[in-house]
Amino acid sequence: MFTGIIEATGTIRRITGGRSLKMTIECPAILGDVKLGDSIAVDGTCLTVTHFTAETFDVDIITGTSDRTKFSAAQAGFTVNLERALMPSSRMGGHFVTGHIDKVAKVMRTFRQDNATVCHISLAPDDQPYIIDKGSIAVDGTSLTVFKLAPNYFEVQLIPETQRQTKLMQLKPGDAVHLEFDMLGKYVLKQKERV
Missing domain, CATH: 2.40.30.20 (Elongation Factor Tu (Ef-tu); domain 3)
Incomplete structure (x- = not known):
């Protein structure tokens, strides 16, 4: 974990x-x-x-x-x-990430917005239910917040600390990224399918 x-x-x-x-x-x-x-x-x-x-x-x-x-x-x-891996005594600064990749997606666009870097990442229509506005998603293992959900992409914004600590600032259009959808959301959707 x-x-x-x-x-x-x-x-x-x-x-x-x-x-x-x-x-x-x-x-x-x-x-x-x-x-x-x-x-x-x-x-x-x-x-x-x-x-x-x-x-x-x-x-x-x-x-x-x-x-x-x-x-x-x-x-x-x-x-x-x-x-x-998370130790039981660690602070939980991000969200629960299992390290099990759901999809490989592509960076569509990156741009600056004040002190943030904004990334638009491709999203297949059948993956829409796994992402919610203001929900969590892991992109190349980095816990991020979804700021916008569009029909074919979602938007994340990288704060200055994320820009410094991760490789995400190196991303450019066409680059592949690992996605892990929020585990809690996946469990809720699975239970809903069974009802």
Whole structure:
């Protein structure tokens, strides 16, 4: 379980494989207390540490994960958002994020609005029920608020702290992003379908 509050950004140093991948990520800032088997959200995807050094950690990406994420197109040098798993004693600054990606979407437009950066992200019609105005959504693992919901996109706004702490400021039209819809909303919709 994660909060969507990004701790640091890292750099993919190596990625090998086809549909099953092995990835090495450099980010010494979060490795001080890492252990084998720890969960780290990489661009919002919950992955397990299989090896680590003082500078890097390795993760394996199985086909079920690579089929649902953008990692099959990742390359060495890519920047990724990172968050270690939530500890029971942590403050809950974002929202409940599981690290299970629902969709890969595309950035449609970015622009400045005073001190915020506004992003419009594509949304398929069948995903509309999972997003509500002023609701929460995780974009590349970052907990954000939906400011506008349109027929084919939703809008999020990046505050200055999010601009500094995440890689989201690097996004440009056409870039792929991981989406995780709000878990509580998904449960409510599932129960409604059963009634």
